[in-house]
Amino acid sequence: VADVFTVSGSGIVRVSEGPFGEADGPSGEPAIATATQAVVFSSDASNLIADDDNGVTDVFIDVPGDDVQRLSSSGAFGFTLPSTAPAISANGERVAFLTDGANIDHPALTTAVIADRIEGRVDALATAALSDTAVSANGVALSADGAIASFSSITSLDANDSNTLL
Numbered sequence: 001v002a003d004v005f006t007v008s009g010s011g012i013v014r015v016s017e018g019p020f021g022e023a024d025g026p027s028g029e030p031a032i033a034t035a036t037q038a039v040v041f042s043s044d045a046s047n048l049i050a051d052d053d054n055g056v057t058d059v060f061i062d063v064p065g066d067d068v069q070r071l072s073s074s075g076a077f078g079f080t081l082p083s084t085a086p087a088i089s090a091n092g093e094r095v096a097f098l099t100d101g102a103n104i105d106h107p108a109l110t111t112a113v114i115a116d117r118i119e120g121r122v123d124a125l126a127t128a129a130l131s132d133t134a135v136s137a138n139g140v141a142l143s144a145d146g147a148i149a150s151f152s153s154i155t156s157l158d159a160n161d162s163n164t165l166l
Contacts, residue, residue: 002026004041004062015039015062018048027060029085033092034144038063040071040086040095057082059097061117071095071115071122085139089146093117096125096142096149109136112151125149126157 004016004027016027025044032039040061046052048060048068056079059072072083081100088095095115112125126135135155142149156162 002028004028004030004039004043006032006037006039008037015068016041016043016045016048016060018045018068019050020047023048031086031088033088033090035090036063036092038088038092040088040097042084042086042097054080056080057084059083059086059095059099059115061088061092061095063092071117072097072099073122087140087142087149089142090144091146094142094146096140096151098137098140110138111135112137112140112149112153114142114149125151126153126155 001023003014003023006013006015016023023043023045024047027041027043027045030039030041038061040059042057042059044057049070052070058070060068060070062068072079079099083097083099086095086097097113098110099113100110113122114125115122135153135157137151137153140151
């Protein structure tokens with residue numbers, strides 16, 4: 001099973017591990033917050049946190065000195081479909097990722113969301129101009145300070161965008 005590790009002057013540390021031992025499913029797609037050394041990653045494991053019973057790939061964060069936490073959740077409930085491709089701000093406060101099943105209003109397509117760890121909430125990165133429904137997305141990036149997020153989408157978000165997918 002694939003695991004996520006960090007390597008530093010103090011050695012190699014497995015981060016895809018929870019209070020119940022090593023992960024029982026594969027983990028990957030790591031990204032690191034340079035200022036805090038927090039690592040975000042996706043994992044199919046169900047034992048990185050207590051009560052992870054949604055049965056899908058989730059996005060997690062490991063902050064040195066803390067327990068692993070699931071970010072792909074709404075309150076106490078995990079998202080119902082997979083979440084992947086995390087990106088993290090340098091200070092670790094904001095994490096953007098893709099999800100197919102956020103417990104937020106979104107289409108039946110992959111959506112880009114942002115988890116604000118200070119505010120404790122997850123929101124869609126963009127909504128369609130004519131509704132409050134999140135738009136489909138593919139790929140996500142986050143600036144070092146977490147103030148700017150970028151994603152690609154087939155949805156027209158600009159009045160001059162005429163190359164929509166038919």
